[in-house]
Amino acid sequence: MSHETIDATGTLPAEAIDAIERAAxxxxxxxxxxxDRAANIRQSAVRDVFDISMRPGLVSLAGGSPYLQSLPLxxxxxxxxxxxxxxxxxxxQYGTGQGTLELRTQICDVMAAEGILDALPENVVITAGSQSAQDVATKVFCNPGDVVLVEDPxxxxxxxxxxxxxVQVETVGMDESGLVPELLEAKIAALQLSGKSIKFLYTIPNFNNPSGITLAKERRQQVVDICRKANILVLEDNPYGLLRYSGEPLPPLRADNADDVIYMGSFSKIFAPGLRIGWALVPEHLQRRYYLAAESVxxxxxxxxxxxxxAYLRDYDWKGQIETYRSLYAERCQAMLAALKEFMPAGTTWTTPEGGFFVWVTLPEGLDTYPLLHKAIDAGVVFIPGAAFTPSDEPSNKLRLAFSAVPPEAITEGVRRLAPVLQEAIAAL
Amino acid sequence: MSHETIDATGTLPAEAIDAIERAAxxxxxxxxxxxDRAANIRQSAVRDVFDISMRPGLVSLAGGSPYLQSLPLxxxxxxxxxxxxxxxxxxxQYGTGQGTLELRTQICDVMAAEGILDALPENVVITAGSQSAQDVATKVFCNPGDVVLVEDPxxxxxxxxxxxxxVQVETVGMDESGLVPELLEAKIAALQLSGKSIKFLYTIPNFNNPSGITLAKERRQQVVDICRKANILVLEDNPYGLLRYSGEPLPPLRADNADDVIYMGSFSKIFAPGLRIGWALVPEHLQRRYYLAAESVxxxxxxxxxxxxxAYLRDYDWKGQIETYRSLYAERCQAMLAALKEFMPAGTTWTTPEGGFFVWVTLPEGLDTYPLLHKAIDAGVVFIPGAAFTPSDEPSNKLRLAFSAVPPEAITEGVRRLAPVLQEAIAAL
Incomplete structure (x- = not known):
């Protein structure tokens, strides 16, 4: 599909899918x-740009693929x-629905490296990446019309x-220290006042995808407490947590909140996404239904x-490999930040991540990054427009740049190509 | 969990799950x-007995695992x-949501061996076994309260x-030639008269799990025509199709009905279930939504x-391996049928499969095979009670015996152990 058919949210609207199917x-x-739910199933802009990114000569700052070259293949x-x-x-052969006991036990060690010290293998459910862990959680908790809270973006x-x-997806604002507790509290109060049933808050507290922002230490317990008070679960998605290359490590929301947080982890970023192995650590009183739902899928x-x-966790220096990844991504992040500083036009700002794969660029108000994608592709660089990362159909003046899969010199070249496209758009404002 | 907690349907009732969670x-x-749907998610009796089957000394005629010893490991x-x-x-690394083009192309060759000659790679969606293909189909087509038709059992x-x-699951009766078209027609008429929305018929036409029964050739087009007339899709699940060891090969329902049948295949029975690779061949006009739903999971x-x-399909003699499987399972099926003939008490009957993994045993009316499972385990043999294979909560006088994973002498021994348990139950009628 050509990018001309993608709408302003960066996704194919249901009507466009209908039109394609009618035409066929x-x-x-x-x-x-x-x-009814089929109409709500959309093409991800990220996946869409994934195909475009393969074109020879393009610098792709679009996809958040890990750099696997450093694995001992x-x-x-x-x-x-x-x-x-x-x-x-x-x-x-077939195995058990919950996953092997050996891996569930080892996953508890991986989570201990994150700061979760009381996880038990019986509360771990192995899933097809953390995508599938999100799917199962939604299946188990959400009726149509229920509310899920998410960070914006x-x-x-x-x-x-x-x-x-x-599900009705409602956003909660972030600032440079992540989710704003006061905004969370106000949003919950307003929704509950209007009779809405809020089931969970989905959050990526470390190096948020797409913004790169990390939830500040002092806000972490606050966020859980607000949710607990309102009887709302927290879905903590932490695929990048171990990939911190600056600042001090922060405990996951799950660390001191065993009953209130479903923690989702993944080997996609610290080992290999092509294996599709992730997991959920589920509060004991919710584990059984969660596991049965996973099995039914x-x-x-x-x-x-x-x-x-x-075998990788048992026989290899997996922590050493994470160190390798950390310095690799730190170097690429530095290259990205240096290139942004050198080439970005006046009026743009961006985040400074302490880990993970992404930098989030903000253009002046009134600009929409979606139509700029076509021009960027013509200039030889790909990014993901900001609108893809919100549930609304509103235009967005943000864009996501991924530095994980591209060598430093290509990052610099990509940003150099992007700058005049943004410059021209700003000048035309 | 001990088998005492399983109810008459062979599944843990929702109330029991509630009780466990409350107690915890x-x-x-x-x-x-x-x-609301979480209450409907149950433990499969097959999975439950899977654990019991591992006890040393037991002969398990419960699980339908393929016999992998003959693979070139x-x-x-x-x-x-x-x-x-x-x-x-x-x-x-991450791949495309639909699966690799190479494998989708090869899957078209596998389907050609089944009699589907017009499949295109672009209409194949690779899934986590055919279980996941069923899950996605239900997601894309079924609202709560919609009807799905299934064979009984x-x-x-x-x-x-x-x-x-x-979903409201409604059964359609089978005889020794499979689904009875007249019963299908009558069931559809009655449901549509009562205002029900029927979305699809789920059928396993070859060597049905659990009954081993095959849908007769002359009924195949009839079944599709009845569904087409009523605007009901056919979900054809055919994991055992290539494992026929007697009788003539029959074309899948999909063969001449590209627009009306979603065909589901799997490598679990002809290669290796531990890889979790299956597929759906979806009518062209439905492919896009089906694929996007799979991706969202x-x-x-x-x-x-x-x-x-x-690589297995390209570089190995996969058709030769299927021949190996065929003679292996034919031998085991013969051992099962011979043992049943030798040991089964008067009043029992059983099916004679032309392929696949299962024989379906019927006891006299009025008997319930569920409580007999406990006695059979005490006698050193495991089966799956018939009630597991119907959506109703009614007791069943049937049971499933799997011969795929057990050598002939163990099959004989298992049936020899089972016979007195059944004999005693019949005598007590």
């Missing part, structure tokens, strides 16, 4: 069969070979998942993939 | 947050090693999926697993 089939009567291959040759009857994949369950997570992650 | 937490107020390990060492940057995992979407299928399946 001259209004097949099967369309009457679609569920030869050795990992030998490990996979050994697992299949020696344990293939287990690795290639937030992860586009989570928005797609929530909307596929016909996929029966069980792939056994081979779990065993490969287990 | 003294009625945590988070329970107010569960979605050493060579498959070397293939995985090569994929990761040489193509690891692709194999371990049918696959327990599909029932769990349908019920998790608050898992982002993308695991790349490494897809590449391993691709």
């Amino acid at each position: 089939t001259s209004a097949h009567r099967h369309e009457e069969l679609f569920s 030869e050795r990992l291959g030998a490990t996979a070979a050994r697992i299949i040759a020696e344990d293939g009857l287990t690795a290639l 937030t992860y586009v994949g989570a928005l797609n998942t929530f909307e596929s369950y016909q 996929t029966l069980c997570p792939p056994t081979l993939n779990q065993m490969l992650v287990s | 937490t003294s009625a945590h107020r988070h329970e107010e947050l569960f979605s 050493e060579r498959l390990g070397a293939t995985a090693a090569r994929i990761i060492a040489e193509d690891g940057l692709t194999a371990l 049918t696959y327990v995992g599909a029932l769990n999926t349908f019920e998790s979407y608050q 898992t982002l993308c299928p695991p790349t490494l697993n897809q590449m391993l399946v691709s």
Whole structure:
């Protein structure tokens, strides 16, 4: 699909999907069969730009793919070979719905490195990446019309998942220290006053995707307390938590709040996304239904993939690899920030992340970054327009730049190409 | 969990889950947050008995696991090693939501071996086993209260999926030639008369799980025509289709009905379930929404697993391996049928499958096989009670015996242990 068909939110509107389907089939009567929720399922702008990004010569600052070149591929291959040759009857067979006990136990160690010290393997449910953990949470808690609170901006994949369950997604404002507790409190009060049923707050407290912003230490317990008081669960998504390269480590919201937070982790950023292994750490009193819902979707997570992650955590220096990633991403982040400082036109600002993959650029009010994407592609660089990361259909003067997958010199070149596109737009204001 | 807590349907009733959670937490107020659908998500009896089956000394005729011992594990390990060492940057990275073009193209060849000659890779969506393909179909088509038609009996995992979407599951009777078209027609008429919205018929036409029954050739087009006339989609689940060891191959319902059938296939039975790779072949006019819904659940299928399946289909004699499986399962089926003939008490009957993994045993009317499971376990053998395979809560006088994962002598021994349990129950009638 060409980018001309994407609307201002960076997603294909339901009507456009209808139109495509009508054109292909001259209004097949099967369309009457679609569920109400089907109309809410949209194409992610990130996935859409993913295809465009593959064009040779383009610098893609769009996708948040990890840089896998530093993994010991030869050795990992030998490990996979050994697992299949020696344990293939287990690795290639059905497993339990919750995931292997070995990996769930090791995941508790990974979470301990994050600051969660009381996790038990029986409360861990292994999922197909943390995307699937979000899907299961929405399935278990949300009726159509229920409210889910999200940061503004937030992860586009989570928005797609929530909307596929016909949930009303409501945003809470952030500042440079993350989610603003007063705004959260006010939003909850207003929604509950109007009779809305709020089920959970979805938050990425460390190096938020797309903004790169981290929730300040002093706000963390406050956010959980506000939610607890209102009987709202917290869904904490923390894929980048271990990829901090400056500032002091902060405890996850889950650390001291075992009953109130569903914590979601992933091996996609600290090991390999192609294995699709993530997890949810679920409060004990919610674990059983969560696990059964996960099982009804996929029966069980792939056994081979779990065993490969287990071997990686058991036999490799996974913490050393995270150190490698940290210095790699720190260097790329520095390259990005230096290039922004050098090339960005007056009137633009951007965030300074302490970890993760993304920088969030703000243009002057009144500009819409969506139409600029076409011009940027013509100039040889790709970004994701800000509107993709909010549930509203409003134009956005923000854009996301990812530095994780691109070497420093390409980052510099990408920003150099982007600058005149933004300059021209600002000049035309 | 002990089997004493399973109810007559072979599933944990919602109230029992509530009770467990209340006991664990003294009625945590988070329970107010569960979605309406969460109450419908149940433990599968098959999964439950899966744990019991692991006890040493027991003969498990419960689980339908494939027998993987005949796979070339050493060579498959070397293939995985090569994929990761040489193509690891692709194999371990995010992929496209629909699955790799290479595997989707190869899947068209696999379907051609089944008799589907017009499949296009662009209409194939790769999923986490066919379980996930069922989940996505229900998501895209079913509102709460909509009707899904199923054979009686049918696959327990599909029932769990349908019920998790608050769908009304209605059964259609089978005889020894499969689904009875007249009963299907009458059921549809009655439901539509009462104002119900019927979205699809879920059917396993070849070697039905659990009954082993195959839909007769002359009924196949009839079933599709009845559904087409009523604007009802057909969901054809065909994991065992290539594992036929007697009788003539029959074309899938999809073969001549590209617009009306969503066809679901899986590598779980013809290759390796631990990779969790299945697929849906979706009518062109429905493909886009189906694919986007799949993406919103898992982002993308695991790349490494897809590449391993691709290498298997490209570089190995996969058709020869299916021949190996066929003779293996034919031998086990013969052992099962011979043992049933030798040991089963008067008053029992059973099906004679032409392929697949299962035999379906019927006891005299008035008996309930569920309480017999406890006695069978005491006697050293496990089966799945028939009630697990229907949506009703009624007791069932049927039981499923799987012969796929157990050597012939163990099958004989298992049936020998089962016979006196059934004999005693019949005598006590």
